[in-house]
Amino acid sequence: MTPILVLGFGISPAIAVGTDLLYASITKSGGVLFHQSHRTIDWRIVTLLCTGSIPASISTIVVLDSLKTTGFDIDNTINSTLSFMLILTALVIIFKGYILSRLHTSVGDNRDHYIALLKLRPAITLFVGLLLGILVTISSVGAGAIGAAILFLLYPNKPSINIVGTDLAHAVPLTAIAGLGHMHYGSVDFALLTGLLAGGVPAIYLGSLVGKKLPDKILRPLVAALLLGLGIRFAL
Numbered sequence: 001m002t003p004i005l006v007l008g009f010g011i012s013p014a015i016a017v018g019t020d021l022l023y024a025s026i027t028k029s030g031g032v033l034f035h036q037s038h039r040t041i042d043w044r045i046v047t048l049l050c051t052g053s054i055p056a057s058i059s060t061i062v063v064l065d066s067l068k069t070t071g072f073d074i075d076n077t078i079n080s081t082l083s084f085m086l087i088l089t090a091l092v093i094i095f096k097g098y099i100l101s102r103l104h105t106s107v108g109d110n111r112d113h114y115i116a117l118l119k120l121r122p123a124i125t126l127f128v129g130l131l132l133g134i135l136v137t138i139s140s141v142g143a144g145a146i147g148a149a150i151l152f153l154l155y156p157n158k159p160s161i162n163i164v165g166t167d168l169a170h171a172v173p174l175t176a177i178a179g180l181g182h183m184h185y186g187s188v189d190f191a192l193l194t195g196l197l198a199g200g201v202p203a204i205y206l207g208s209l210v211g212k213k214l215p216d217k218i219l220r221p222l223v224a225a226l227l228l229g230l231g232i233r234f235a236l
Contacts, residue, residue, distance in 0.1 A: 011192065013074075014064075014075060014187040018187030019188050020140040021136075021175045022179035022188060023179075023196045025171075025172050025179055031165075035164070035169065036165075042162055043169070049147075050170060053130060054174065057177050058181060081135065082231075087227070088146060089231075090224045093223060094221070096152070124154060143171035143174055147170065147171065151163045
């Protein structure tokens with residue numbers, strides 16, 4: 001959400017994304033400490049995801065910088081990727097419940113197929129990390145809702161709190177590496193980052209209080225509608 005907010009103030013997409021990546025790595029770190037203290041992080045899955053995402057993120061930064069020197073329109077690429085990721089995130093939020101219910105039914109009806117999938121799951125997890133590394137580095141979107149949704153699909157028997165903690169533990173190093181890459185190439189505004197942290201940290205606390213009082217059936221459609229609308233806006 002942060003890149004959308006700052007893009008409205010005439011800041012280039014590259015700087016918006018780079019700044020948001022560092023902002024996300026900082027603000028999400030506290031959540032990782034919380035989950036680690038409650039032992040709700042599967043570090044084996046985190047390692048698989050990072051094995052794909054970290055090299056992919058670094059490679060993406062190198063490619064973006066190389067394209068930049070050729071005069072390639074990086075901002076347009078970022079806008080298009082951001083639009084795609086926002087729309088995809090909105091759809092995941094809307095249909096997650098239905099997808100998960102269908103998955104659990106399918107697992108029960110096709111036990112043999114599910115057992116076969118288990119053998120491929122580590123490779124699939126690594127590949128998912130690779131895709132997230134590319135997409136998150138370009139758009140700064142996807143390390144949250146989309147990453148968690150994919151883990152729910154791959155690990156349907158794992159408790160929800162463990163999925164959230166594992167996804168968060170992967171998001172922090174990914175956004176940090178991607179953010180540092182953007183910083184190396186001058187795509188981070190530190191004044192903007194300071195302002196976002198000053199306003200964002202209290203807002204996260206207040207938002208969590210408000211979120212607890214709003215029913216999920218109201219909060220989920222509101223968030224999905226906002227993301228979908230913004231994604232369509234950036235696509236136009």
